[in-house]
Amino acid sequence: MGDIIGFVVAWIVVAVLGEWGVSVLKQHSLYYYTITTQGLDGENAFGFIITLLVPVFAFIVVMLLYNMIRFGSLKLQAQRSPKQFYNNKVFVSVWIVISILLNLLFFVHPTASAIEQMFNSEEARYNRHDLIVNVTARQWQWLFSYPQYGITQAQDANGNSVLYLPNDRTIKFVLRSYDPFHTYDPNAGVVHSFWVPAFGMKQDIIPGETRYLYIHTNKITSYSVNPMVRVQCAEVCGPGHPFMEAPVSVVSNADFQAWVAQQKKLQS
Amino acid sequence: MVEMIGNLTPRELRQNRFALLLFVTSQLVPIFVMINIRFMLADTYVSARVDPLVGGLLPTLLLLIAGVVAWGAVPAVKTGTAARVKSRLLLAGVIGVIGFITQIWPLFSHAYDALSPFGEVHLVSVGVGGFYTLLALIVLWSVGVRLGKGSPLRAHYWGVEATAWMFSLNAVGWLALYIALFWL
Amino acid sequence: MSSIVSDLKGDGSTVMSGRKMMPPVVRGLLWALIAFLIFNTLISEVFDRMPYHPFVTRASVTVGWLAAVCAWLLGVGVWEGVVKPAFGRETHWETPTDWRKYFMYSTDHRVIGMQYIFSSFGGFLIAGFAAMLMRLELLNRNLWVFSNPGAYLSTVGIHGTVMMFSVGTVGLVGGFGNYLIPLMIGSNKSAFPRLSGISQWLVPAGIATVVLSPLLGQWTTGWRGYQPLAGQDPAGIVFYYLGVFALTTSSLMVAINLTATILFKRAPGLTWNRIPMFAWGMLTVSLLNLIWLPEIQMTFLLGLLGAIIPLPFFTQVGSPLTYLEVFWLFGHPEVYIVVVPAFALWQEILPVMGQKTLFARQWGVIGLVFVMILSGMVWAHHMFTNMSNGQMLPFSFFTEIISIPTGFAYLVAIGTMWRARLRLTTPTLLVLMSLFNFLIGGVTGVMLADPVVNLQLHDSFFVIAHFHYTIIGAMIFSWFAAFYYWLPKFSGRMYNERVGKTLAVWIFIAFNAAFFQMFLLGLHGMNRWVPVYPGYLQPMNFEVSIFAILLGIGFVLHLIHIAWMWHHGPLLNDRNPWRSKTLEWQAASPPGAVNFEKIPHVVRSFYDYSDERMAVEEPAGER
């Protein structure tokens, strides 16, 4: 009985300390930097899972340490343990029931609920006044065009692709993988993955398919503010893979309009 | 002392049988994959140049028949009639070789063309089927050669049975591919 | 076999009888070279001449390689050992009893086990060296070790492929499995000695093939060989397919042999209820191998045909997603192929070290079996970034609940240690570390199983950290535990506890310091497959690299310690230094010419320490 009490006390102490650490981390943002509502949904799910797993983690770790310190012996001489048991129905049943309940809980929340939240509850907002950005992944470059504004290829002064987005807008990315400069074989694309770390999500781009990714921006920021605000290919696509990057800027609506005008001037 | 079957105890025989079936079963997985990939891919288009009777039905029937013939040799080992064992195996071998040739013939009539990728499921199925048929034929060949060396017939019981298993399971595997290719 | 120690010194060697023969390995290499030249030339110069007729084409190298591997197998002894007898011809092949027997085809399960252990350890060192190069490159944000990203990516591919197919899949199964399973179930041989004699020699061939792939050209796909990128790469990918083919074929043969051995070669009295835990592990792993390895072989065959014919199966005919599906259909069970033997080892070592009855044994077995079944239903969790939301839920569900049977391994371990008198030896320590590391791997796995979280973490260094925690953290640590635990069995000598423990702590700290920071790197936006990355990630990468290199050094030091003690460690004065009840310790240490002079008769459980009685009626074969 003494051992059980000792263990439980140690476990509770470690678990509480762990929860405190996690709550501090949460204040600092677990994802480091998130600039979309979808990203926040993901981050919340992540936080929820961690919060629930801390006691589980603490249970095993404290158990391992407790066993090692309390029951361990440095003597090599084999000596039969005085206590011997094959089973403990209560312990095993509790273990199994808790692990099943925990998994069911995780499945309901956050798995199912966060998918619902991230995609379906947002869906009401989709496809109304969305800003459409066509994203074309070629080996090895991102190309962004804004069909609603007639911008065929958004570039900075040096001719590098850039992604500009207005703040507090729903953006619909239309993702395709092919090489517009080599029209002889439209199938010559490979799998890429459109990832802006600060968005909190990514989407693979499969040659021959058109895919959509919706996000809702919620922070004015840019690559120079935080380098996580960049497009980065996340699926290996050949030797140029590390260089498939593009800076992202999220700006106010007025700045966005100014940028659009400037891009149009650049094009003509 | 337990009664020996050839040079094996009954337990060893069961062990060999089990392992062979395990092997063959696990080799059915790729065939299963071939059949199922169909759903994700274009389909099992077979080149018009392949005659569905000569290139499809004929090898299927030949392989099935060869399997049945090979099983005929198994009881003959037990009863000790060497001539019958040999003639059965020879017959199975001859039918098997003809089956093999008709089976893989479409490989040679296929146009390898990167731009019109039709009939590839068929092509690969033929290759896979042919590979296992070849394997079965090699097993049969080695058993046949060993039989000719004059050691007591019963020592080869397992070899003959293994040949029969190989032949019949290969035929069943190919039958599945054939149905998938020409009928589904 | 008197002892491996004296073997290695060459005592009591017998000369190979008959006419003088080249050492089999040398003969194998020679035959392989000749076969390669003949067949390669036939294809590239005669049957399939290409424009500008290059001497080596994709087709010619494939055929040449097949011929070379067959010739290599024949050369190391399969010709005399298998082929000639199969056709009823007489052979003169005598096995020497000294070290040379390890360098030729053999039918002795212990020799084969040792050969597998050497081969997989060789693979570990080679692929580990590749990892060191990768980490050195990542120490700096610019290209400085490699001259171009393709070279880095080829190294990543070689690292992953060799580690997965020649270490993860092989080390504990082909190596420890082949050596120990017959001993543990009270048999003097395995079910198909010749089969497993052949299979071992495919491992060095496969490793060499993958490692030599850059000769044919860079390949940038990594170990997964994703299409259509694989179809685009230069010819190096051909050797990836071929090398993996050799390695998976080897594992397939091991699986058949071990399954049949466990089912048919058990000593009298060794009923299903008494099958040792490690044997249960081998049985589950073998079934996984038998189901999934042929599947991936077929997939890679299609990829290979795409590279040599060409047969654009996954691009023009189907979709790149087809490839992803069939790859991960195998890919996820593969990770359980790697880790299940580790679970089994925990349950093997802890009751012995604690001299306490294995807790809730049936749940341990149920756990292994359910992990095996569920592992086939979760593959698409590698593809959350590819699929529609509706498809995610079932895969997420199965992925989450696979943690339940996995947890049983902990249930058993913890229950066994509770109130035991746990001897903190090096194997115990490594098992405890393995439990800790796998816990982190498992907890982060639950996070990755959640689709919305996965969308952020997928293909980032978070995933790299996660799977290295499960593979290095659990499997490699348990592998080393197994080395220390059975070293007395293999060699009849004891290692040095103090050195063993110090080194265990060393790799534990280096491993956690290196790989835990990779979680943070991933969260901070570091993606995979990049030798060049943004500057803000540099400081942490620098630290990771330093600890990774310390980890590499730690592994090598372990190796040196084990190898040294194998020859020079203090001799045992007891064949059963741990006082284990399992059968392998009832044989001599190291085992004599045969494992058991008299086949033991099992009368009770191997894991019941409630009294002093042994599990066998009378121990066979005195030391």
Ligand code: HEM
């Ligand atoms: C010795 C210490 C090890 C270190 C320092 C190490 C390091 C790494 C690193 C840095 C990568 C990521 C490369 C990238 O995406 O840029 C990697 C990938 C990988 N590692 Fe390791 N690793 C080690 C051991 C192992 C072991 C023991 C295994 C398995 C048995 C393994 C299996 C893999 C696999 C499968 C990949 C993925 C390769 C790919 O993306 O295709 N590694 N390793």
Ligand SMILES: [Cu+2]
């Ligand atoms: Cu990429």
Ligand SMILES: [Cu+2]
């Ligand atoms: Cu997986």
